[in-house]
Amino acid sequence: MSAIAVSAASVSARVAQPYAELKRRVEAAGLMNKRPGYYTLMLITNTLAFATSLWLLALFHSVWATLLIAALLGIVSGQLGFQLHDSGHRQMFPSRRLNTVIGIITGNAMLGMSHGWWVDKHNRHHGNPNNVDLDPDTEVAVVPGTKTAIVELSLVLADEGQTVVLPDPYYPDYPSGPALAGARTGLLPLLPSRGWTPDFSRAPTEDVAAVYLNFPSNPCAVAVPDGAFEDAIEYAHRTGAAVVHDFAYGDLVFDGREPRSFLATPGAKEVGVEMFSMSKSYGMAGWRLGFVVGNAVVVERINLLSEHARVGIFRPIQEACIAALTGPQDSVAERRDTYQRRRDRVREVLGPLTCEGTFYIWLELPSGLTADQLLTEHRVAVSPGEGFGPSGAGRVRLSLAVTEETLELGLKRLGSALESHSN
Secondary structure (H helix, E strand, C coil): CCCCCCCHHHHHHHHHHHHHHHHHHHHHCCHHHHCCCHHHHHHHHHHHHHHHHHHHHHHHCCHHHHHHHHHHHHHHHHHHHHHHHHCCCCCCCCCHHHHHHHHHHHHHHHHHHHHHHHHHHHHHHCCCCCCCCCCCCCCEEEECCHHHHHHHHHHHHCCCCCEEEEEECCCCCCCHHHHHHCCEEEEEEEEHHHCCEECHHHCCCCCEEEEEEECCCCCCCCCCCCCHHHHHHHHHHHHCCEEEEECCCCCCECCCCCCCCHHHCCCHHHHEEEEEEHHHHHCCHHHCCEEEEECHHHHHHHHHHHHHHCCCCCHHHHHHHHHHHHCCCHHHHHHHHHHHHHHHHHHHHHCCCCCCECCEEEEECCCCCCHHHHHHHHCCCCEEHHHHCHHHCCEEEEECCCCHHHHHHHHHHHHHHHHHHHC
């Protein structure tokens, strides 16, 4: 976000002009001689301050500009009270200095209210239900897709021989990062008996550079369990590890759940970052754009690597992503509801199963049935669980990102296979 290139004098002149005009019209109308109430004139001036501040905030989008404008408008408001006192206008207090101070406080209070309203409206419109505040200059890195960031975060966080801890099961590309960094891979077990909660008591603690998390989880298809982020922050303080949270499926949560950002957890920004991708929420997988946000030190490392590894990202792609992020979000809700409807259809055919988000099903196969058999004997293609880590043995991942016709045909064949192996 660019700084506001305007001098204090020019802002003062632009802001003071409407007030001078208002005062001139008040005097011309003879209101001074009629001695109207103090509150009436202050209501007029502060209403004008409120409306002006909203317009300037919409124009500048800058906290520093907002503070400067608040100070100037408050002073002008107080100065008007000062002048009204000298003209013989009846004030609330006999001291003109006190009336001036009251005017300044009133003007700034109105601006504070308007700024709070604007920030809240901006956050709600642009999909920030977690109220995560980020400095766009120091806490946001734009990357060509979060798959790139998965590897680059290991490169900038881990020295050769250190340990990068991955959840088990994990997204199959996670091990690529520590491998290219020359780091060791450690595992953080996710417990199916506890809703795939991370068990940090069984994670490595010596010379750990980073720990990766992914909620909603690929492949487990669960939203973040209560307390998981807090446990990750405690683990980071205990081991010195940085937390990397993969939030690619953040918007794709079912049954009325709300997205839960790691950075909304108190203390998260001190120890980690979060990745977000345009691919899943907005269907822009081929566009290759994502973000690493949060801890300024980690973000700066990613930006420094980016400066040497690539020049930038094609501007039309960035403009398209801005349009997606700031435009109507109906398509995001529609996409989520489509996957939830398909999840419900899978449940109708296969019976009760856990799927709280993403567009995957993490399915445990009956003994004796494998992914290879599903493919060769039943003509159903699934992702073998072994590719998602040691704990994936005996499981397969199903995708809901298929057409309705493909889903129905796949469920018919899969249901037949499961029935034949359960007898």
